[in-house]
């Protein structure tokens with residue numbers, strides 16, 4: 001990855017205070033690793049939430065170029081945006097399901113609703129009849145997470161309604177795991193068994209259960225199609241084991257100022273951090289407006305959080321403010337940390353899962369909350385981007 005061949009959108013990088021570089025080559029490699037792991041199951045991709053905050057336009061095009069053909073979004077509008085990016089052959093499922101009156105939009109954009117109630121199934125079936133063709137959809141069955149999907153009883157009611165069933169083009173039977181990131185959690189086995197029972201009621205319909213972590217639960221969880229999200233974007237699907245995925249999001253802040261302070265002096269709002277020795281500190285131009293969680297502020301519990309500057313990790317000190325944060329760089333050789341030096345907040349040296357843990361959250365939230373103020377660079381982006389565009393036109 002280098003920023004010289006990066007596709008630059010937004011302000012020029014020499015004016016950037018903070019930079020988010022999305023490594024599209026790494027996303028493609030991660031997709032290939034997951035596809036190999038899940039094979040012979042097909043490997044799709046969850047690109048909801050603007051591809052977990054990383055930019056669906058570039059990410060989806062890169063995934064398409066890598067060979068991904070099935071995509072999952074949450075909202076109908078996300079499906080519409082994705083359709084404008086991807087060729088017509090791309091299969092797009094909308095996880096929110098189908099609200100009354102939305103069927104025409106789904107049909108026009110060639111989106112497949114993941115149906116979650118019998119009313120939705122009835123609407124989609126009726127729309128198909130009116131349209132002159134039974135349009136494909138997924139049936140989303142809840143097997144224990146108690147989030148979206150048909151309950152057991154509602155699923156039986158659907159199966160018993162011949163009028164609806166005869167007019168549904170069932171392309172996928174899906175369910176979602178609650179505890180896939182905890183391999184020993186008993187709910188995994190219970191959901192696997194419940195899903196097997198559901199599948200026996202609709203033999204021959206392709207099935208999908210696994211998210212990123214689910215792929216690593218073993219071959220009994222991968223069925224016909226897997227739906228990774230976070231692992232594509234570099235999150236560790238098998239934590240606390242070492243991460244089999246490549247880092248994707250590289251977050252950098254610029255050193256705005258350096259200062260030497262004496263023992264007893266404090267740093268930042270609230271004077272929460274106090275030097276116990278002469279300390280060299282760097283002020284970085286990245287703050288909570290950029291999506292650096294304020295909960296990364298130095299504290300005694302699971303911190304201090306760290307950033308990477310020059311050749312080492314440095315502790316965050318004091319409070320994260322809107323546009324800035326302070327770091328203790330006493331140990332960094334002076335010539336490796338000057339005004340203008342880029343500090344790594346997330347990337348090769350500081351894993352996204354590590355930062356998430358310091359902030360008391362998960363990689364998903366950290367990514368999806370990254371601010372718009374970062375200058376966004378996409379490395380490896382242009383060729384993949386143009387490939388998908390060429391196929392669309």
Ligand SMILES: *Cc1c(COP(=O)(O)O)cnc(C)c1O
Pocket residue numbers: 046048072095176210211212213227228229230231
């Ligand atoms: C978000 C989502 C996924 C992807 O989950 P990850 O944990 O990010 O891999 C898969 N399936 C459904 C239904 C989802 O909502």
